[in-house]
Amino acid sequence: MYKKRFDLKYMLNPRSVAIIGASSSPNKVGHVILQNYIDAGFPGKLYPVNTKEDAILGLKVYKSVLNIKDGVDLAVIAVPAEIVPKVLEECGKAHVKSVIVVSGGFAEMGRADLQDKIISIATKYGIAMLGPNCLGVMDPRSRVDTLFLPTYKLSKPKIGSVSFVSQSGAVGSTVLDLIAKEGFGLSKFISYGNAAVVDEVDILKYLGDDEDTKVIIMYIEGVKRGKEFIEIGKEVTKKKPVIVLKGGVTEQSASAVHSHTASLSGSFAAYQAVFRQFGFIVADDLSDLLNYAKAFSTEHMPKGNRVAIVTNGGGAGVLETDEIFLNNLTLAEFDKTTLENLRKNLPVIVAVRNPLDLVGDADDKRYETALQAISKDPNVDMIIAIVLFQTPGADSKVVSTLIHYKNITDIPIAALSPGADYTSVHKMMMENSGIPVYDSPAAVAKSFAKLLEHSRYLKDNGKE
Amino acid sequence: MYKKRFDLKYMLNPRSVAIIGASSSPNKVGHVILQNYIDAGFPGKLYPVNTKEDAILGLKVYKSVLNIKDGVDLAVIAVPAEIVPKVLEECGKAHVKSVIVVSGGFAEMGRADLQDKIISIATKYGIAMLGPNCLGVMDPRSRVDTLFLPTYKLSKPKIGSVSFVSQSGAVGSTVLDLIAKEGFGLSKFISYGNAAVVDEVDILKYLGDDEDTKVIIMYIEGVKRGKEFIEIGKEVTKKKPVIVLKGGVTEQSASAVHSHTASLSGSFAAYQAVFRQFGFIVADDLSDLLNYAKAFSTEHMPKGNRVAIVTNGGGAGVLETDEIFLNNLTLAEFDKTTLENLRKNLPVIVAVRNPLDLVGDADDKRYETALQAISKDPNVDMIIAIVLFQTPGADSKVVSTLIHYKNITDIPIAALSPGADYTSVHKMMMENSGIPVYDSPAAVAKSFAKLLEHSRYLKDNGKE
Numbered sequence: 001m002y003k004k005r006f007d008l009k010y011m012l013n014p015r016s017v018a019i020i021g022a023s024s025s026p027n028k029v030g031h032v033i034l035q036n037y038i039d040a041g042f043p044g045k046l047y048p049v050n051t052k053e054d055a056i057l058g059l060k061v062y063k064s065v066l067n068i069k070d071g072v073d074l075a076v077i078a079v080p081a082e083i084v085p086k087v088l089e090e091c092g093k094a095h096v097k098s099v100i101v102v103s104g105g106f107a108e109m110g111r112a113d114l115q116d117k118i119i120s121i122a123t124k125y126g127i128a129m130l131g132p133n134c135l136g137v138m139d140p141r142s143r144v145d146t147l148f149l150p151t152y153k154l155s156k157p158k159i160g161s162v163s164f165v166s167q168s169g170a171v172g173s174t175v176l177d178l179i180a181k182e183g184f185g186l187s188k189f190i191s192y193g194n195a196a197v198v199d200e201v202d203i204l205k206y207l208g209d210d211e212d213t214k215v216i217i218m219y220i221e222g223v224k225r226g227k228e229f230i231e232i233g234k235e236v237t238k239k240k241p242v243i244v245l246k247g248g249v250t251e252q253s254a255s256a257v258h259s260h261t262a263s264l265s266g267s268f269a270a271y272q273a274v275f276r277q278f279g280f281i282v283a284d285d286l287s288d289l290l291n292y293a294k295a296f297s298t299e300h301m302p303k304g305n306r307v308a309i310v311t312n313g314g315g316a317g318v319l320e321t322d323e324i325f326l327n328n329l330t331l332a333e334f335d336k337t338t339l340e341n342l343r344k345n346l347p348v349i350v351a352v353r354n355p356l357d358l359v360g361d362a363d364d365k366r367y368e369t370a371l372q373a374i375s376k377d378p379n380v381d382m383i384i385a386i387v388l389f390q391t392p393g394a395d396s397k398v399v400s401t402l403i404h405y406k407n408i409t410d411i412p413i414a415a416l417s418p419g420a421d422y423t424s425v426h427k428m429m430m431e432n433s434g435i436p437v438y439d440s441p442a443a444v445a446k447s448f449a450k451l452l453e454h455s456r457y458l459k460d461n462g463k464e
Numbered sequence: 465m466y467k468k469r470f471d472l473k474y475m476l477n478p479r480s481v482a483i484i485g486a487s488s489s490p491n492k493v494g495h496v497i498l499q500n501y502i503d504a505g506f507p508g509k510l511y512p513v514n515t516k517e518d519a520i521l522g523l524k525v526y527k528s529v530l531n532i533k534d535g536v537d538l539a540v541i542a543v544p545a546e547i548v549p550k551v552l553e554e555c556g557k558a559h560v561k562s563v564i565v566v567s568g569g570f571a572e573m574g575r576a577d578l579q580d581k582i583i584s585i586a587t588k589y590g591i592a593m594l595g596p597n598c599l600g601v602m603d604p605r606s607r608v609d610t611l612f613l614p615t616y617k618l619s620k621p622k623i624g625s626v627s628f629v630s631q632s633g634a635v636g637s638t639v640l641d642l643i644a645k646e647g648f649g650l651s652k653f654i655s656y657g658n659a660a661v662v663d664e665v666d667i668l669k670y671l672g673d674d675e676d677t678k679v680i681i682m683y684i685e686g687v688k689r690g691k692e693f694i695e696i697g698k699e700v701t702k703k704k705p706v707i708v709l710k711g712g713v714t715e716q717s718a719s720a721v722h723s724h725t726a727s728l729s730g731s732f733a734a735y736q737a738v739f740r741q742f743g744f745i746v747a748d749d750l751s752d753l754l755n756y757a758k759a760f761s762t763e764h765m766p767k768g769n770r771v772a773i774v775t776n777g778g779g780a781g782v783l784e785t786d787e788i789f790l791n792n793l794t795l796a797e798f799d800k801t802t803l804e805n806l807r808k809n810l811p812v813i814v815a816v817r818n819p820l821d822l823v824g825d826a827d828d829k830r831y832e833t834a835l836q837a838i839s840k841d842p843n844v845d846m847i848i849a850i851v852l853f854q855t856p857g858a859d860s861k862v863v864s865t866l867i868h869y870k871n872i873t874d875i876p877i878a879a880l881s882p883g884a885d886y887t888s889v890h891k892m893m894m895e896n897s898g899i900p901v902y903d904s905p906a907a908v909a910k911s912f913a914k915l916l917e918h919s920r921y922l923k924d925n926g927k928e
Contacts, residue, residue, distance in 0.1 A: 168779025315632025
């Protein structure tokens with residue numbers, strides 16, 4: 001059992017936040033962060049700290065965190081690297097409970113000395129310090145947001161169940177933007193940069209215990225405390241899926257990793273074997289990270305590998321069938337009752353088999369008939385509904401039918417709906433109602449294969 | 465040398481079109497097709513044919529194609545299957561040059577007899593007949609459009625250089641919709657369904673000779689005349705890239721193929737080996753088809769496998785480096801002049817190496833400096849510009865810089881820019897100016913690997 005070092009609740013759900021380096025100049029990081037807190041409607045207390053100004057954005061400014069009389073749960077430090085040790089020392093003296101250092105200019109820039117200095121200060125005072133060289137945190141529930149990026153460039157995710165941990169700030173902001181395009185929403189975002197004090201182990205422990213987090217996705221470049229990471233990972237992966245994208249998997253990219261977040265990236269083969277063994281779900285590409293998160297966020301797990309495909313496009317059914325088998329899944333053999341129901345209730349132009357091609361003019365009634373029978377079939381473990389919205393009969397009534405069956409069955413249901421504008425609108429309706437929607441046959445099959453892999457891992461470990 | 469059986473120019477660039485089964489009822493296929501021709505501003509003559517009506521959409525109606533006195537280049541047949549033989553016979557007698565049968569209800573529905581009947585009629589009169597059971601053709605240049613799908617559901621591609629051939633109608637309409645989202649545009653779309661007379665061999669020959677077509681992408685489920693397909697393929701692949709997505713690659717999906725377009729899908733391993741040998745570019749997934757088309761549509765081919773990566777996100781550079789090596793490409797070693805230029809002109813926070821991390825606040829000037837040096841480096845065969853638009857400095861000026869260097873160099877340049885709304889707008893600017901933009905590190909690396917594979921094929925065959 002891993003022993004917790006820090007409680008990150010003060011960082012992610014603070015009652016009071018000091019912004020050290022707050023500024024009235026709109027281009028300064030300290031200004032953007034303060035503005036973010038205000039814009040998000042942060043319900044706690046806000047203390048701008050700046051040695052030279054008196055009021056910023058209508059708020060009283062403090063010369064030092066030491067001047068704030070009430071306790072400070074979180075201090076966000078956005079001052080030049082050279083000044084960070086001084087203000088961090090003040091945070092320690094002021095009994096600030098947690099600190100996020102967003103400033104760069106430490107180990108990643110060859111200043112390991114400066115990083116060592118802040119580590120020793122944080123350690124002396126027992127401060128949970130995130131960063132340096134990071135974007136900090138975002139939590140749409142507690143309205144905490146330390147991201148200092150232009151808000152018009154970055155769509156912000158709605159409240160949801162997926163937490164995202166990123167060593168890299170830029171990958172972090174990009175994935176946040178991508179999450180905003182998806183329907184599953186965000187629980188917590190934590191960008192931890194150089195991991196000088198708080199690292200992936202502390203974060204994994206916190207999110208493992210966090211009730212609002214149902215799925216954890218991580219972008220990591222290196223793990224400093226490998227043994228502890230596995231120890232805590234073993235616990236967490238049995239409670240909730242942990243999907244990991246590892247940067248620096250090839251020998252050649254290892255040096256790029258080092259200059260980026262000053263991490264040492266070990267052999268990928270070793271990582272991957274260990275990750276798999278302890279139930280982590282390994283993503284091979286950025287797109288996988290999102291695709292898998294989408295599938296797992298439904299919290300419906302398959303009992304076996306038998307897939308039913310319902311489609312309004314024969315060719316798409318063929319391509320999906322290919323991908324099913326290429327990903328070691330198989331097609332369900334419909335049972336007698338299902339076959340009888342389908343034969344009785346579908347028009348004669350529909351050949352009753354799996355994949356079930358409802359033909360190009362299929363409407364909601366045909367999907368209704370198909371899903372009613374298939375969702376009750378004991379031989380079906382997963383359902384892929386292919387809805388090509390370019391066809392005459394596919395509209396929001398089909399969406400409504402899919403949502404209905406998604407709500408009344410425990411079988412995982414995913415949709416495949418590639419397309420442009422008309423499709424995007426309908427895709428969003430489904431995603432917002434908890435149906436993961438994919439753009440390519442391979443993406444659905446790979447995601448379902450991961451669900452099955454994880455379902456077997458849980459079973460082997462006596463869960464579910 | 466393959467001998468041409470038909471000239472498809474009458475189908476794709478007709479001076480006169482008869483729509484047999486035209487109707488004044490808006491829900492009828494024959495109405496939608498006629499309306500499409502009118503909406504597209506088709507410059508030739510239009511003849512609605514219907515036994516019961518006098519005028520449709522303001523046009524005089526003919527009882528039979530035999531009543532049309534001037535010649536007919538193309539007849540689109542949209543009447544019930546049982547009546548097709550009769551109207552096809554009339555087309556033969558009227559010396560109609562080409563016919564598209566959009567109607568279904570033939571071999572794919574167990575009516576091989578009816579299909580044989582129309583084959584023998586078409587053969588008797590030497591008619592180039594496309595279909596049955598197909599969507600027909602679209603050519604934004606000649607304004608031919610036989611698609612009978614609701615126009616509001618399907619974004620239509622602009623004029624471009626990529627021709628798309630699809631056995632499946634639904635896959636066809638979906639990919640058309642996806643092409644409309646991309647910047648490369650469409651030359652011709654041909655959906656050939658059951659391939660009763662005109663088949664993939666005739667189409668490949670035609671598009672191989674078509675000057676407006678620079679890239680051919682195909683979705684096929686089976687090839688009827690394998691020997692001829694390879695014979696013509698050998699010629700065409702040396703002139704322009706032919707990207708093939710094959711449905712029914714697993715044993716298990718073969719029967720789904722048969723009930724869909726009545727094709728026999730052979731062993732994939734055999735297909736794939738042959739495809740590769742004769743220079744076809746094999747796509748493994750629907751998304752590959754678009755990703756590869758995008759890369760090839762620039763018509764810039766790499767001379768070697770050495771990739772330069774310029775990025776404003778360190779983590780994204782790491783992930784791209786991984787994918788470069790996983791796809792058997794390598795990182796370029798910048799030459800002395802490049803290194804000197806970069807060291808002299810970039811701020812000290814940028815570590816001069818490949819991948820070149822311009823750091824999170826990079827603006828157009830930094831990209832300018834980087835691309836100016838790198839695009840002239842003799843050690844660089846391909847450039848990947850990663851632009852994460854979530855960061856402060858990335859805006860349309862960076863887009864403008866990329867377009868400038870894309871215009872003055874022969875080196876293939878691709879961009880990696882995953883993101884939501886703000887990113888999408890900038891992505892479209894780049895695509896419209898001929899820079900392929902991708903959503904994931906793997907997609908870029910796979911596409912560049914295909915460019916290189918094809919460039920080597922051309923070299924081995926004495927081309928370029």
